[in-house]
Amino acid sequence: MKAGIYDVRLVRDECNDYQKFDAVFTSVFEISKASRTISGWTPTVKDVYKVNLLATELPRDIYKGDGTVEYAISTSGSIPTEGWQESRSFMNLKSGSNYYVFVRVTEGENYLAAPAIGSNVATAITGSITGNTKWEPRIQIKTFDGTDRAIHGTYGFYDGNWSSRTKLTGNGNDFEKGDDDYYTIKGWGNYDPWMISKYRLEFDHLVGQGWGCENLKPLVEYNDQRIRASQIDVNKKSNSDQNIIYDVTGFQRVIEEVGNFSSTGEDGILTNINLNNENLAEVYTFTYNGKVRDQYALPVVIIDGENSYIEYAYDAYDHYDAPSMYIEADKDKYNQYLDYTINSISINLANLKEVMENDGVTSTNIEVTLKFPERSATNETSKWTKIITVSFE
Known part of the structure; x- marks a missing residue:
């Protein structure tokens, strides 16, 4: 029998002395889930390659029952509260940092969760990645109602970081009605184009004047090559100082060969x-x-x-x-x-x-x-x- 709360049904056929009896009694008894721990084994790192780490698999005979085995890493010896995953692979780690590995087993049908345990020593990530050194991040912006005020732009990446806040300036009078101009985003670092996930517009001192943006067209350039993400339709006039963040899609790699x-x-x-x-x-x-x-x-x-x-x-x-x-x-x-x-x-x-x-x-x-x-x-x-x-x- 599995853990859970059970009903009991009593049935007796009719006889010369008694009528038929058939009744269900609810929540009569409970079978509790058994507790368990991960013992006799310590998490370790199986492989490190550049800025990527592979945790050693938890052997099946180390823990009882069912449930999902999950892994996590941390730069401290404290058990992580987030970042748990079924995969043992951890990618895009920070060069020069030391990581501890943790493992746990989630609650199953008959067993409670096995509490997380961690490695005794941290593993150093000494490798590094080159990342993007060629592609230049740009943004094309179309204006339907002009302004003389400053407009700033920033790209956001999947790891939560942002490029530098860049004042968008071109070769002439920017953001005039009908303009559809290109601007370079600075402070890109070595991020690859496929890591772009957000674009942030920042308006300064628009009160009393405003600015009407029709659309944003994220792109990257290298020499005469240009790769565009999906157009962001804004169609909005802003009349106050604010930051607006838009999702960017379409920079994903289309992989042809590996x-x-x-x-x-x-x-x-x-x-x-x-x-x-x-x-x-x-x-x-x-x-x-x-x-x-x-x-x-x-x-x-x-x-x-x-x-x-x-x-x-x-x-x-x-x-x-x-x-x-x-x-x-x-x-x-x-x-x-x-x-x-x-x-x-x-x-x-x-x-x-x-x-x-x-x-x-x-x-x-x-x-x-x-x-x-x-x-x-x-x-x-x-x-x-x-x-x-x-x-x-």
Whole structure:
């Protein structure tokens, strides 16, 4: 029986001495959920790559019952009150900071939540990211009722930070009726365009004059290339000092290729592994080279010996919102022979072969996933998968 409050139904058939009896008594008894803790195990860090961290998985035999295992990190030894997630991957961490890892199990059907426990030592993030060094943030603003007052603009990013407050000035008399001019936003830092989530307009001393804004058109530029986000229709006249924040959409990456993860060549993922191959290694490992080709990828000259060629790609791990990797077997019991880091996966083929033989299984499928955050990549291109078929054929 599961935990909960139970009703009791008593039924007795009719007989010579008694009539039929059928009655339900509500809330007769309660089975309480059992308490539990995570003991005999301490959270640790499995992998650190540049500014990304992977927590070690909580073993299934360490805790009782059901519930969801969640992980969190903190720069202090205190248990976090927010930021808990099912994923063990933590990306976009701050270079030079030290992080503690925490784990907990949420309340299940029969067990109460297992309180969070944390790592004994902090892990240093010593890597760094280059981020954007080429694309220039701009804003195009169309005015339907002019003003001589100052207008300021600021871009906001997904991590909660903002660019510098920039007074919007062009080459002439700005914000006149009918103007549709371009302005550069300063203090961008190394943020990538796909990290833009907000745009803030700030008006100074509009009292008595006002300003009518028809629309805002966020964009980034590099040389003669221009990439636009979705237009923001304002169609409003402002007559007082205020800050107005608008959501920005449309800067998400449209990812076309993901380096050797997309490759079908020797450097790509093996999609068929024959366990009868005499030259087969005990462990198969694939490491993603991090390359991404999308609308923001700029040409890079690659020198290969005496030859050179131009490649339109960048290393995702040198930028914000890098992808995470996962690997999962179609049979849950085989997952213990799979492993992954921030940018690699591995399969213990020797052990997997043995258990498949014992199970009488001739073939099994393993799915490898490369996942970019959906906030900064389109839904259609944020997730890339490959199926590895492991068999005796």
